Amino acid sequence: MDCGPTCLRMVAQHYGKTYTPESLRQFVTIDHDGTSLLHLRQAAEQMGFNTLAASVTFEQLDQETPLPCIILWNRNHFVVIPPQDYNSGQPGSQILMADPEKGLVEVDKATFLKGWIEDHDQGVVLMLEPGHAF
Numbered sequence: 001m002d003c004g005p006t007c008l009r010m011v012a013q014h015y016g017k018t019y020t021p022e023s024l025r026q027f028v029t030i031d032h033d034g035t036s037l038l039h040l041r042q043a044a045e046q047m048g049f050n051t052l053a054a055s056v057t058f059e060q061l062d063q064e065t066p067l068p069c070i071i072l073w074n075r076n077h078f079v080v081i082p083p084q085d086y087n088s089g090q091p092g093s094q095i096l097m098a099d100p101e102k103g104l105v106e107v108d109k110a111t112f113l114k115g116w117i118e119d120h121d122q123g124v125v126l127m128l129e130p131g132h133a134f
Contacts, residue, residue, distance in 0.1 A: 003078045004028065004035030006100035007070045008044055010080045014068050015130050019047075037072065041126055048134030055122040058113060065127055072124035073097070074115050079105075081125075 005028045009019050027043035028035055035043075037053055044051050056065060067083040080098040094106040107115070116123035 002028075002030050002034050003100040004040045004070075005030070005043070007078045007080050007098075008040065008047065010098055010100075011044075011049075011068050011070065011128050012047060014082070015134065017047075017134070035078075037124065037126060040070065040078065044126070044128050048131050049128040050131040052127045054125055054127070055118070055120075056125050057122055058109075058117075061123070061125060065125060066129055068098075069128065070126040071097075071116055072118075073099075075118065077101075 005021065005024045008028070009021070009024060012019055024043070027046045029039040029043070041051050041053050061069075061071075061081070065081075068080050070078050070080055073079045077099075079100070082096055082098055084096050094108060095112045097105050097107065097112075099105050113123075118124065
């Protein structure tokens with residue numbers, strides 16, 4: 001299973017469209033290393049999404065990023081962040097992720113930041129919203 005296309009399927013399903021793994025092959029470029037963020041973004045745009053790939057802070061993810069979105073996890077895996085209330089100021093708050101390999105996973109904020117943040121207190125996110133062609 002390739003995590004990138006599976007994440008795209010999850011986001012599309014959230015917005016009411018169903019794709020089989022086979023039907024996604026027409027959009028997604030997969031090589032021996034899987035799918036790159038660029039190829040994932042291009043596939044999403046071909047599916048009719050408006051996209052923006054960016055590095056954002058946790059506060060931007062929490063307050064400004066439309067959910068669901070796809071994030072790069074541990075520099076080599078894509079997961080979906082579904083709509084949720086982070087309760088980021090609350091001790092012990094959990095962050096929900098939809099992991100193509102593990103299903104729904106809740107992690108504490110420290111674990112989330114360790115797996116997501118890359119450089120300068122920012123992590124990679126692919127924001128997707130349905131466009132007119134969706």
